[in-house]
Amino acid sequence: MAFLDNSGDIILDAVLTDTGRMRLAKGDGSFKITQFALGDDEIDYGLYDANHTSGSAYYDLQVLQLPVLEAFTDNAAGLKSKLITVSNNNLLYLPVIQLNEIWNGNQTARHGDGVFMVAVDETTEKKFLPGDHLVDYGENLNQSARYIRLDQGLDTTAFSPQMALPADLEETQYIVEIDNRFGEIYSWDSHERASISFIDDDNIATYYLSLGANNRFVMENEVKLADSATQVCDGPRGTILQFKIKSSLELNDSTQLFTELGGDNLTVTDIGGTSTYYFLDTFVKVQGATTGYRADIPVRFIKLKSD
Numbered sequence: 249m250a251f252l253d254n255s256g257d258i259i260l261d262a263v264l265t266d267t268g269r270m271r272l273a274k275g276d277g278s279f280k281i282t283q284f285a286l287g288d289d290e291i292d293y294g295l296y297d298a299n300h301t302s303g304s305a306y307y308d309l310q311v312l313q314l315p316v317l318e319a320f321t322d323n324a325a326g327l328k329s330k331l332i333t334v335s336n337n338n339l340l341y342l343p344v345i346q347l348n349e350i351w352n353g354n355q356t357a358r359h360g361d362g363v364f365m366v367a368v369d370e371t372t373e374k375k376f377l378p379g380d381h382l383v384d385y386g387e388n389l390n391q392s393a394r395y396i397r398l399d400q401g402l403d404t405t406a407f408s409p410q411m412a413l414p415a416d417l418e419e420t421q422y423i424v425e426i427d428n429r430f431g432e433i434y435s436w437d438s439h440e441r442a443s444i445s446f447i448d449d450d451n452i453a454t455y456y457l458s459l460g461a462n463n464r465f466v467m468e469n470e471v472k473l474a475d476s477a478t479q480v481c482d483g484p485r486g487t488i489l490q491f492k493i494k495s496s497l498e499l500n501d502s503t504q505l506f507t508e509l510g511g512d513n514l515t516v517t518d519i520g521g522t523s524t525y526y527f528l529d530t531f532v533k534v535q536g537a538t539t540g541y542r543a544d545i546p547v548r549f550i551k552l553k554s555d
Contacts, residue, residue, distance in 0.1 A: 286331040330540035354381040356397040363548040368495035375518040386495030389438035402483030418486040420459040421537040428453035435464035436490035526551040
C-alpha cells in the first residue's frame with residue numbers, strides 16, 4: 249500500500265499483493281493481516297543538503313518534495329528498502345550486508361564482468377577448470393570450491409572489530425530469494441540443499457536460513473581482528489552467509505529459457521580459447537530478517553552453444 253498526497257488530504261491507498269489476493273480468494277476465513285512492513289524505496293536521502301544557503305528549514309526540502317509511488321501488487325518488486333525500529337537511540341552506525349570477494353583468494357570472487365557466472369551443465373563445466381575464477385559449477389557442485397559469501401557487520405573504523413556487535417543489530421536469519429526456474433540454493437560445501445519456504449506466483453523461491461538451524465549456511469564471524477586480507481567489514485562483525493547455486497533441470501537440459509529470457513551470443517575465454525555461450529542474467533536477493541538490509545547478487549547462468 250502507499251500514502252497519496254491529494255490536495256492536502258492524506259489518502260491511504262491499500263492493495264493486496266498477488267499472494268494476498270490468492271489467500272483471500274480461498275474464502276475460508278483464514279486470511280488475516282497479522283504483520284506489516286514499511287518502506288521508503290522512492291526516497292533519495294542523498295538529496296538532504298546540510299549546506300543549503302537558505303538555512304536548516306531547507307535542508308530536507310528536496311527530500312520531502314519527492315513523489316511517492318502508488319501502491320502496486322508485485323510483491324517481488326515492492327519494499328526493497330524496509331524501515332526498521334531500533335530501541336537504542338544512541339547508534340551512530342547501522343550494520344550492512346556485503347559480498348566478501350577476498351576470502352581465500354578468488355574462491356568467493358565474482359567474474360570480471362561483475363557477476364557470478366554459473367555453468368549449468370557438465371559440458372559447460374568442462375570448459376573451465378574446477379578452481380577457475382571465471383565460473384562456478386552449477387551441476388557438479390562438489391567438484392568446485394567456489395561459492396558466494398556475504399559478511400554482516402559495521403563497516404566503519406570508528407569501532408574496533410574486537411567489539412561485540414549489539415544483539416539487536418546482529419543478523420541471525422537471512423531471507424534468500426531466487427527464481428526457481430533458474431536454480432536452487434545449496435550449502436557452501438555442497439553437502440546440503442536448502443529447504444524452500446514457499447514459491448510465489450512469479451516463480452520466486454524464498455528460503456529462510458537461520459543461525460543454529462542452518463549451520464552450513466549461517467555462522468558467526470569468528471575473526472575479530474582488523475584483518476583487511478580476508479574481511480570486508482572494518483568494525484564489529486556479526487554473521488556470515490555462505491551458499492552455492494545449483495542450476496535447474498530446465499537450464500541443464502534445455503535452451504528454452506535462455507532464448508526467451510537471455511541471449512545466445514556471449515563470448516567467453518575458456519580452456520579452449522574462446523567459445524560462444526547461451527546466457528541468462530538474474531539477481532539473487534539476500535535480506536536480513538533483523539535489520540532489513542538487502543543485497544542483490546548478480547548471477548549469470550551460461551550454457552555452451554553447440555557449433
